[in-house]
Amino acid sequence: MKILIGQIAHETNTFSTVKTTVEDFKSWQWYEDEEVVSNHRNVRDFLGGMIDKAEELEIEMVPGFSTFAMPSGIITSETNQRLKNELLDRVLNKEFDAICLSLHGAGVAEDTFDLEGDILEAVRAAVGEKVPIVVTLDLHGNLTEKMVKYADVLLGVNYYPHVDCYERGREAVGLAKEMLEGKLIPTMYLKTLPLLIPTSTTNQRPAKTVNEVCWEQEKKEGVFDCTFFHGFPYTDIPELGVSVLTITNNQPQLAKEIAAVVSQKIWELREDFFPKIASPREGIKVALEIEGGPVVINETSDNPGGGTPGDGTHLLSALLEEGVRDTCFGFICDPEVVNLAHHEGVGKTIDVLLGGKTDAMHGQPLAVQAYIKTLADGTFIQSSPMGRGSKVSYGKSVRLVVNGIDIIVCSKKSQVLDEQIFLLHGIDVRSYKIVALKSSQHFRAGFEPIAKEIITVDSPGLSSFQLDSFTHTRLEKPMYPFSKETVFTEAPLKN
Numbered sequence: 001m002k003i004l005i006g007q008i009a010h011e012t013n014t015f016s017t018v019k020t021t022v023e024d025f026k027s028w029q030w031y032e033d034e035e036v037v038s039n040h041r042n043v044r045d046f047l048g049g050m051i052d053k054a055e056e057l058e059i060e061m062v063p064g065f066s067t068f069a070m071p072s073g074i075i076t077s078e079t080n081q082r083l084k085n086e087l088l089d090r091v092l093n094k095e096f097d098a099i100c101l102s103l104h105g106a107g108v109a110e111d112t113f114d115l116e117g118d119i120l121e122a123v124r125a126a127v128g129e130k131v132p133i134v135v136t137l138d139l140h141g142n143l144t145e146k147m148v149k150y151a152d153v154l155l156g157v158n159y160y161p162h163v164d165c166y167e168r169g170r171e172a173v174g175l176a177k178e179m180l181e182g183k184l185i186p187t188m189y190l191k192t193l194p195l196l197i198p199t200s201t202t203n204q205r206p207a208k209t210v211n212e213v214c215w216e217q218e219k220k221e222g223v224f225d226c227t228f229f230h231g232f233p234y235t236d237i238p239e240l241g242v243s244v245l246t247i248t249n250n251q252p253q254l255a256k257e258i259a260a261v262v263s264q265k266i267w268e269l270r271e272d273f274f275p276k277i278a279s280p281r282e283g284i285k286v287a288l289e290i291e292g293g294p295v296v297i298n299e300t301s302d303n304p305g306g307g308t309p310g311d312g313t314h315l316l317s318a319l320l321e322e323g324v325r326d327t328c329f330g331f332i333c334d335p336e337v338v339n340l341a342h343h344e345g346v347g348k349t350i351d352v353l354l355g356g357k358t359d360a361m362h363g364q365p366l367a368v369q370a371y372i373k374t375l376a377d378g379t380f381i382q383s384s385p386m387g388r389g390s391k392v393s394y395g396k397s398v399r400l401v402v403n404g405i406d407i408i409v410c411s412k413k414s415q416v417l418d419e420q421i422f423l424l425h426g427i428d429v430r431s432y433k434i435v436a437l438k439s440s441q442h443f444r445a446g447f448e449p450i451a452k453e454i455i456t457v458d459s460p461g462l463s464s465f466q467l468d469s470f471t472h473t474r475l476e477k478p479m480y481p482f483s484k485e486t487v488f489t490e491a492p493l494k495n
Helices: 022-028 034-040 046-056 077-093 115-127 145-150 165-180 207-217 252-268 280-289 314-321 335-344
Strands: 002-009 029-032 060-068 098-102 133-137 153-156 186-192 223-229 243-249 295-299 327-333 349-354 366-376 379-381 391-393 397-402 405-410 434-437 453-457
Touching (some): 002 034, 002 046, 002 165, 022 077, 029 034, 034 060, 046 060, 046 165, 060 077, 077 115, 098 115, 098 165, 133 165, 145 186, 153 186, 153 223, 153 243, 186 252, 207 223, 207 252, 223 252, 243 252, 280 434, 280 453, 295 314, 314 327, 314 366, 314 405, 335 349, 335 397, 335 405
Parallel strands (some): 098 133, 295 434, 295 453, 327 405, 327 434
Antiparallel strands (some): 029 060, 223 243, 379 391, 397 405
């Protein structure tokens, strides 16, 4: 038995003005053939799970093509065609019995609103109807009927932070094997709600509550998956919204009925997905009143994991203006400042305009006098439970000290997932009162165990919780929260 594995993953924020190119994918991950296995083995991600499960079952892995780019703006049509051709070249020229792909679910290119649906359509055309195609997805996928039509199984992660990617990868291989052995005839049913929600951690309600409903439904005989897909609201496409995907073993009516139950629960809880979020100054005030530390302040509105530039200055500006001490900030993306610091060297003081160089939305550049404390290459092994073992590079980086605040500046944008970029610069976050970082929820996997408290702050930005600050022009129907009068009804589960 042979299974081909591959990956094309991008979460596209169509409100970003920065288009995504082949170079962007190559700067993060571009693995061909055997590189796919060698670079994902022993990593807690989708492909790492697929590899481990295949080896455990003594299934031969057929490596294809694997690429990933940090979330950003719309993918150019040339890039889309290149990615698809790289994957199809392996599909057409290698021998295998089934395919397991790691996609995302929220990819958008200049020539398609449904990147994943187009990929699956092309792969299905190449292999025919009999070859099983099992796909793992991010729970922020905007699922489409096209994806459901051309894949046999779509598996989304359940948790946010996505600490279960590895387990979903293992499950994908196991299900592909069962299909090849004739033990499983998967039937999928997709229900999309007229609802958009901001990025919501599953560590807390209401998302936690919905997951528990899904898992209760999975206990029913013949049901092997029920997933709550949060969708990705920071994109302007026709097929958008929260959805529920249920998969049964050849029981289509049961799949439909279960999706109805979960959908109704989500709708009942819809208002709870919109908590009041503090401004940077409000968050700082609350943090300073908390006894002990570290208190983590996460800037959700400039989360590079949601396609933002990562050079926003709203939170950092507030920290500097409030004269906060005993604080570390990780991190601002500003290659210009990094290059100057590396040129000047440790121990020098430089006058720079820091951050705010991509657009005006995320704040103005900060004129600061900065002491160069440490320099590093920005390379480390990820320790967060999410993707543990991954080789990470943020490019050249620097630790600056500005008015008593330790500020890390890197050459490549990314959200902060764990302590590693701080440790690389000699910073023990446990010794600081405030740890400020850019991320919406993924940071929780690495920081919840060590944080005294977590305070989320919001301001203008491409991943702001204020969804009404985005202008969606392609929606096919009224959506909550844009239209509070939106109606959604579903029939209850039959006894």
